[in-house]
Amino acid sequence: MKHPLNYADYPAIVSVPEARARGASDYDIRSGRNFPPATWGIRFDGTAPTEFPIPTWADDDWIKEAQVLLALAHRHPGVVACSETAARLFGWPLPRSIGRDSLHxxxxxxxxxxxxxxxxxxxxxxxxxxAWLGLPVLSPLQVFSQLAAVSSVDSLVKMGDAAIGDWKSPTQFSLEDLAKHISGTKHLRARSKLLSAFELIREDVDSPMETDLRLWAASRDLPEPVVHPAVYCPTIDRTLNPDLGYPKVKLALEYEGDHHRTSEGPWAADIDRVNALKAAGWTVLRVTKSTNRRQFERDIRQHLGLQ
Known part of the structure; x- marks a missing residue:
């Protein structure tokens, strides 16, 4: 299973009258002992947990936000998570300018x-x-539209790549869905920004670093690299898919995160992968967050014959 889930016991969410019916005393209600407050008029009952699915990448902040959302939805039936709150629950890469100071x-x-x-x-x-993992949320397309008002085009492209791909969570909408949403929604805020992002979103992207690298290439007036070109490698009798590439000149671009360098298993696998690509006649240019981008651009231009 590409997107395995963990499971966590969330405390039951009860109103104050429901807490009293479960045996909570006035002292329990006032002090929060045994029935800590979730929001006004709503308590958590840790003695009666409910098992909820959570993504393997979810941290404590994700779980806390999900629990507060459920409590507020219990207190205010019909409300759903939206905007950046829903995006965080979906696992989309939000820009750093968007904080966590509010539940939307x-x-x-x-x-x-x-x-x-x-x-x-x-x-x-x-x-x-x-519904997303048992949580009430706004539809991903509407969430994406909301975020257009507070995000740059590049940030929208990263979120769109995440939503359309399945690098962290299952695909949440398609490019066709997004096109219909933009053209078919009246009074859509930031429509021009959404259209600009739509032109740059690509399928099958595995990480925001790949998106960054692709957008960087476009910003330098380089030809757009292909996402995950298929390369048959006879030495291992397998087809590999480098992060990005230029198939006509057999040039692959591979982004290496810190976990590749610090973890022995991924590091060894990366070496085998690069060796197989090289044996198939491909040149592999590897890039990290510390790579000198000017030199990297010169190397790409040389391989593409653009100097």
Missing amino acids: LATSDINKRIRRRGVTLHRMRTLRRT
Whole structure:
């Protein structure tokens, strides 16, 4: 299974009357002992946990945000996670400029109010609700549209590559879905930015570093490299797919993260991979976050005959 899940026991979410029915005393309610507060009028009951699926990449902050979302949805039926909150739950790579200081919720009730510090409520006349790992969230296409107003085109492309690919979570929408959404939605904010991002989003991308590298090449007026070109390697009788490449000149671009260097297994596999590509007649240029990009550009231009 490409996207295995872990499972965590979330405390049951109960209203104050429900907590009293479970045996909570007035002292328990006031002090938070045994029934700690989740939000106003809602308590967590750790004695009656419910098993929930969580992604293997989820950290403690992800779990905490998911639990608070469930508590607020219990207190305010019909609300869903949206904007950057939903994007974090989806596993999309958000730009650093977007913090975690607020839980973003959406409702179709234009008269709805939630007066709670750290909660931002968005009122939407058209709200498409979906479930993500048991969590109430806005549809990924609507989330993507919301983020266009607060993200650069490059950041949107990285999020789009993540949503359309399956490098961290299963595919959440297709390029065709996105095109229909942009053309078929009236009064769409940041439509021009969404259209610009749409032109640059590619399928089958494995990581935001690959997207960064592809966008960097475009910014240097280099031809756009192919995402994961298929290379048959006779020495291992397998087809490999380097991160990016120029098949006509047999040039592969491989991004190496720190885990490749610090973990013996991935490092050895990378060496075998590069050797197999070289034996197949390909040149492999490896790049890290510390690579001198000017020299890297010169190397690419030389191989492409652009100098």
